[in-house]
Amino acid sequence: MISARLKKVILKELKLKDFDFQDTTRAFQVPGWDSLSHTLVLLAVEKEYEVHFKTSEILRLRNLGDLQVLVDKKIMNQNTA
Amino acid sequence: MNVSFNSLQYFLFLPVVYLVFYFAKDRVRWLVLLTASLLFYAALNAPYLLVVLLLVVITTYGFGICLGRARTPRAKLFLLWGGIAVNVLILVLLKYLPFLSENLKALSAFLSIHAQIQPVKVLVAIGVSFYVFQAISYLIDIYLETLKPERHLGYFALYMAFFPKLLQGPIERAGNLLPQLKVKYAFNYDNMRFGMLLFVWGLFKKAVIADRLGLFVDAVYNHAQDFTGLPLLWATYAYAFQVYMDFSGYTDMALGSALLFNIRLTQNFNSPYLATSVTDFWRRWHISFSSWILDYIFMPLQAQWRSGRHWGTAAALLVTFFVSGIWHGASWGFVIWGSLHGLYMACSVFYKPYQKKWHKALGLEKTWFLKVWQIFVTFNLLCLAFIFCRASDVRQAVYIISNLLSGAQGSQSGVGWLQGGPDLLVEVAMPLIFLAVASFCISRFKTVFQNNTLCRWFVYFFLVYGIVFLGVCHGEKFIYYQF
Numbered sequence: 001m002i003s004a005r006l007k008k009v010i011l012k013e014l015k016l017k018d019f020d021f022q023d024t025t026r027a028f029q030v031p032g033w034d035s036l037s038h039t040l041v042l043l044a045v046e047k048e049y050e051v052h053f054k055t056s057e058i059l060r061l062r063n064l065g066d067l068q069v070l071v072d073k074k075i076m077n078q079n080t081a
Numbered sequence: 082m083n084v085s086f087n088s089l090q091y092f093l094f095l096p097v098v099y100l101v102f103y104f105a106k107d108r109v110r111w112l113v114l115l116t117a118s119l120l121f122y123a124a125l126n127a128p129y130l131l132v133v134l135l136l137v138v139i140t141t142y143g144f145g146i147c148l149g150r151a152r153t154p155r156a157k158l159f160l161l162w163g164g165i166a167v168n169v170l171i172l173v174l175l176k177y178l179p180f181l182s183e184n185l186k187a188l189s190a191f192l193s194i195h196a197q198i199q200p201v202k203v204l205v206a207i208g209v210s211f212y213v214f215q216a217i218s219y220l221i222d223i224y225l226e227t228l229k230p231e232r233h234l235g236y237f238a239l240y241m242a243f244f245p246k247l248l249q250g251p252i253e254r255a256g257n258l259l260p261q262l263k264v265k266y267a268f269n270y271d272n273m274r275f276g277m278l279l280f281v282w283g284l285f286k287k288a289v290i291a292d293r294l295g296l297f298v299d300a301v302y303n304h305a306q307d308f309t310g311l312p313l314l315w316a317t318y319a320y321a322f323q324v325y326m327d328f329s330g331y332t333d334m335a336l337g338s339a340l341l342f343n344i345r346l347t348q349n350f351n352s353p354y355l356a357t358s359v360t361d362f363w364r365r366w367h368i369s370f371s372s373w374i375l376d377y378i379f380m381p382l383q384a385q386w387r388s389g390r391h392w393g394t395a396a397a398l399l400v401t402f403f404v405s406g407i408w409h410g411a412s413w414g415f416v417i418w419g420s421l422h423g424l425y426m427a428c429s430v431f432y433k434p435y436q437k438k439w440h441k442a443l444g445l446e447k448t449w450f451l452k453v454w455q456i457f458v459t460f461n462l463l464c465l466a467f468i469f470c471r472a473s474d475v476r477q478a479v480y481i482i483s484n485l486l487s488g489a490q491g492s493q494s495g496v497g498w499l500q501g502g503p504d505l506l507v508e509v510a511m512p513l514i515f516l517a518v519a520s521f522c523i524s525r526f527k528t529v530f531q532n533n534t535l536c537r538w539f540v541y542f543f544l545v546y547g548i549v550f551l552g553v554c555h556g557e558k559f560i561y562y563q564f
Contacts, residue, residue: 035375036360036394036430039387058384060225 002068006045013037013044023065049075084124085248086280086334087287094121095280098244099341107265111239114262114342118244127205133171134212138238140167141216142231148223149230157224164220172213176206180411208248210408212241214373219255221377228256236262245338249331251347251369261344269343276340281544283333289547291327294319298471305477309484317464317485320471325353328367357455359425359462374401395427402426414469414478421466 002021011019014032027033033041045067046052051074061067084090098117105113123131144164151157173181179202189195219240222228231237240259246252301308301316308316332349339346347369356362363371379401386393399420406419437446445451465482472478 035379035383036433038380039383039394040390042384043387043390053384055381055384056225059381060227062227 002064005048006064006068006071009044009048010041013041021064023063023068025064026062045071051075051078084121086331086338087284090124095338095341102266102342103268110266111235111262114244115235115239115242118239118242118247121244122208122242122247125205125207127207130205130207130209133175133209134242137168137171137209137212137216138234138241140164141219141241142234142237144220145223145230145237146232148220161220161224165217168213168216168220172209175209177407177411211250211252212247214252214370214408215241215255218252218373218377222255231255231259243339243344245335245344246346249328249335250367251332251335251349252373253347253369257347258344264343266343272340272343276337278337278541278544279340280334280337281541281548283330283335283337285544285547286326286330286333291323291330294323294326298323302471302473302481305472305481309487313481313485317468317471317481321354321460321464321467324467324470325350354460354463355456356459357452358429358459359422360429362459362463363422363426370405374405378404391430395430398426398430399423409470413475414472417475417478418466418469421469425462425466 001023002025007019007021010021010030010033011017014030014037016031019030021030027038027041042053042058049071051071053070053074057070061070084094094117098113101117102110102113119131119134122134141164144160144167148157148160148164151160182199219228223230231240236259239262240253240255243253243258243262298316298320301312302320305313329350336346336348349368349370351365351368353362353366356365363375379397382397382400383394386397389396400423402419402423403416404419405422406416409415409419440446440451468481469475469478472481
């Protein structure tokens with residue numbers, strides 16, 4: 001499930017009022033989320049959670065559920081480090 | 082031997098392959114298609130091409146299996162880059178050596194260095210760019226764990242060599258094509274009928290529209306220095322439609338051929354000249370290629386350079402479309418063509434946010450006028466870049482651009498040329514009229530079989546009549562063969 005925090009970051013970056021994000025939602029289904037704005041969204045997420053994604057991790061993302069899992073994994077790694 | 086889709090040999094080859102495939106047992110059907118594909122490629126009368134194909138198949142298969150088994154990230158990365166390097170090396174050796182040697186020679190002459198650089202013979206490399214890209218995407222997908230390596234060498238070879246898409250694509254992803262090759266075949270009347278009609282439709286686009294426009298384009302471009310003004314402008318517009326009809330005609334014939342075997346290849350076009358921006362154009366033109374460069378060049382670069390924000394994206398676009406230009410052909414014309422597209426899109430990264438605000442402020446947002454204007458501007462930007470593809474060299478392209486809008490100066494210029502008479506009407510107007518009728522038919526194409534019999538037979542008659550009586554039947558090569 002997409003957390004309220006992740007949802008807020010994405011909505012802010014894409015300048016959207018609201019959107020019904022699901023785990024299976026893909027970037028192209030979200031208004032304004034195209035290949036050009038993709039990295040801006042990811043940068044905003046990295047900044048919000050103070051994490052860094054590897055290029056290969058970004059390329060493996062298929063949908064928002066994958067992004068949420070990646071963020072959770074990064075936070076967990078930070079906490080255990 | 083000429084086995085191109087618009088040759089008599091192919092018209093015999095396809096039904097024979099289908100019949101053998103149909104009567105063969107299930108467990109050997111892949112072998113029938115693989116044998117047919119290899120024979121098809123061998124018939125190009127360049128025996129080394131078959132060796133190159135087999136080399137790409139075997140090395141990519143091997144690297145794929147090893148990648149799947151590798152445990153450490155370091156080993157995986159090593160195998161990925163190893164596989165990519167082998168494929169790129171094959172492509173460079175076959176396609177780019179003459180271009181490299183020629184430019185090295187020019188550079189050494191410019192720097193007054195006396196180097197002995199032998200000229201390299203240009204080799205036929207039909208299809209290599211397409212299946213090498215397919216091989217690279219296969220390896221990257223395994224590396225990213227979005228695909229499992231194929232263990233059956235036969236199916237893998239067929240995925241690489243399947244004849245309808247071997248010479249000019251579509252560039253198929255393994256995840257789309259491999260599973261289809263393994264499905265048990267059952268005769269499907271609708272697929273058969275639709276496949277055959279799609280094939281004839283593609284032939285119509287090629288023989289009636291593209292090749293007829295080509296007569297006019299060649300007449301102007303082959304003697305460009307004799308022209309100024311309107312002829313150059315019309316020939317450039319005509320070339321844009323020639324390339325589109327030629328390549329989309331080929332794609333329809335490929336899709337139609339594959340459909341006979343119940344295989345659905347990727348659709349490559351979606352009304353590209355209705356694009357409202359160059360970015361939009363690349364979502365509609367040669368889709369299997371544009372999605373390839375987006376996924377495997379642009380996205381990794383953009384992700385890598387994301388800290389540069391807009392600058393990183395712009396740089397990724399420039400590099401991606403520079404590679405796209407090189408991929409299309411080993412000449413400076415194609416390099417400039419690709420780089421221009423990169424430049425168009427790199428600029429749009431910066432002005433797009435302001436553009437939206439201006440449209441909103443002027444009340445133009447979502448108006449039909451804005452859409453028509455954007456289509457017009459985009460089409461002209463595309464045509465400007467196309468000049469570098471069609472011109473014989475960069476010097477000629479510069480001449481054409483600088484004389485596109487000039488008045489009556491040359492031996493064959495604007496007004497005088499327009500009075501050229503019936504020949505001009507046949508060469509330019511008729512294909513465009515056919516294009517308009519054809520476009521109408523395209524919009525009705527999907528529902529044609531649900532219409533009444535009369536309508537269906539009208540379409541059949543229209544296509545066959547067009548091909549037989551109006552087609553240019555010199556077995557003209559497809560433009561994208563050179564890529």
